[in-house]
Amino acid sequence: MSKITFPKDFIWGSATAAYQIEGAYNEDGKGESIWDRFSHTPGNIADGHTGDVACDHYHRYEEDIKIMKEIGIKSYRFSISWPRIFPEGTGKLNQKGLDFYKRLTNLLLENGIMPAITLYHWDLPQKLQDKGGWKNRDTTDYFTEYSEVIFKNLGDIVPIWFTHNEPGVVSLLGHFLGIHAPGIKDLRTSLEVSHNLLLSHGKAVKLFREMNIDAQIGIALNLSYHYPASEKAEDIEAAELSFSLAGRWYLDPVLKGRYPENALKLYKKKGIELSFPEDDLKLISQPIDFIAFNNYSSEFIKYDPSSESGFSPANSILEKFEKTDMGWIIYPEGLYDLLMLLDKDYGKPNIVISENGAAFKDEIGSNGKIEDTKRIQYLKDYLTQAHRAIQDGVNLKAYYLWSLLDNFEWAYGYNKRFGIVHVNFDTLERKIKDSGYWYKEVIKNNGF
Numbered sequence: 001m002s003k004i005t006f007p008k009d010f011i012w013g014s015a016t017a018a019y020q021i022e023g024a025y026n027e028d029g030k031g032e033s034i035w036d037r038f039s040h041t042p043g044n045i046a047d048g049h050t051g052d053v054a055c056d057h058y059h060r061y062e063e064d065i066k067i068m069k070e071i072g073i074k075s076y077r078f079s080i081s082w083p084r085i086f087p088e089g090t091g092k093l094n095q096k097g098l099d100f101y102k103r104l105t106n107l108l109l110e111n112g113i114m115p116a117i118t119l120y121h122w123d124l125p126q127k128l129q130d131k132g133g134w135k136n137r138d139t140t141d142y143f144t145e146y147s148e149v150i151f152k153n154l155g156d157i158v159p160i161w162f163t164h165n166e167p168g169v170v171s172l173l174g175h176f177l178g179i180h181a182p183g184i185k186d187l188r189t190s191l192e193v194s195h196n197l198l199l200s201h202g203k204a205v206k207l208f209r210e211m212n213i214d215a216q217i218g219i220a221l222n223l224s225y226h227y228p229a230s231e232k233a234e235d236i237e238a239a240e241l242s243f244s245l246a247g248r249w250y251l252d253p254v255l256k257g258r259y260p261e262n263a264l265k266l267y268k269k270k271g272i273e274l275s276f277p278e279d280d281l282k283l284i285s286q287p288i289d290f291i292a293f294n295n296y297s298s299e300f301i302k303y304d305p306s307s308e309s310g311f312s313p314a315n316s317i318l319e320k321f322e323k324t325d326m327g328w329i330i331y332p333e334g335l336y337d338l339l340m341l342l343d344k345d346y347g348k349p350n351i352v353i354s355e356n357g358a359a360f361k362d363e364i365g366s367n368g369k370i371e372d373t374k375r376i377q378y379l380k381d382y383l384t385q386a387h388r389a390i391q392d393g394v395n396l397k398a399y400y401l402w403s404l405l406d407n408f409e410w411a412y413g414y415n416k417r418f419g420i421v422h423v424n425f426d427t428l429e430r431k432i433k434d435s436g437y438w439y440k441e442v443i444k445n446n447g448f
């Protein structure tokens, strides 16, 4: 196989999120988050797991930075827990919470690792949920208030910023399917929530510019390529509609200042029309420095008049693919096609892959090693496609591997392992997997 080399300044990173790794859920003045409430409610999370302790990163961040340094990670994407900063969501600031992120950021910098901050990775202060959460438009102002404190304290030392992580998942899983916090099941609410999340993104970007922060800001969407099950016009239309609902619903407002027509039409048929001030879309579509997305898998969609939206997953196709432990199909070409689509439909933006990786059932072998060959193969294949897109002119700037550590995988608890570092959840001992050593070589050689 010929050698694959990435551009000279390509950023090799790794990602985590506060609730999934920090633990210390009630320490140093932290307020309750919707994920604390949700995971403490019986029946919501597999095996009754919670993020109370998680990887205990709050106390072990020094060790975790040592591990990053050992692997050679160039940039670390982490999120800030809003209720650590504002236990009530707004009003009184908790200095101890802020100090933690200052210590973390400074230690990263001392170790030559570029910090990349996600402002919102799903752990809304419960007190704000009590006032209506993301359905309440006021939450967008509380988000700005919180963002301002973070920008003020870390804006001059953190070069990369993400306003939100996967607003599409917050909307769909949190407010329509009810399998993520806050566990709401209502279509209209989920759409209002998606709009307010986008609006809060716009308000935070505006503030970021007004504060003259010399750094880059974008948003991390959940995107996968939606393939039609066949060349039939009805399947093609179905796949387009499904991508509009899941992807363009977020891409278009942010990058084009409007919602996609086919999605609006479908919601109208269901009796839902969003109403909001005209200026919202202007705020939402302010220029950003890059568009980021998390990508794991691909969708195959068929026309299906018996389903409510007129389409459904093409199971006869999906069942032919190899899958990760999440049941997600492995289809690396989907990453290439997605990168090309963004490049073509959205005016050659700078792109960041803010998450990519795979869950497998990893075990420590009798030789003491974690030989996660499937993960290595997955990463190799996806990175090969990312590289191919760069060769074809796509402005891909950075890649964040999900995840640095095995961690709390939301509704699945600790049952899904995404890490390139193994975590024993009884002893909290960390151990670099073979994929971690492989990634180390990739970073060192800027390719493989």
Ligand code: FCB
Pocket: 017, 020, 165, 166, 169, 222, 294, 355, 402, 409, 410, 418
């Ligand atoms: C994404 C989330 C991230 C992680 C991965 C597996 O949807 O952003 O927190 O759970 O999936």
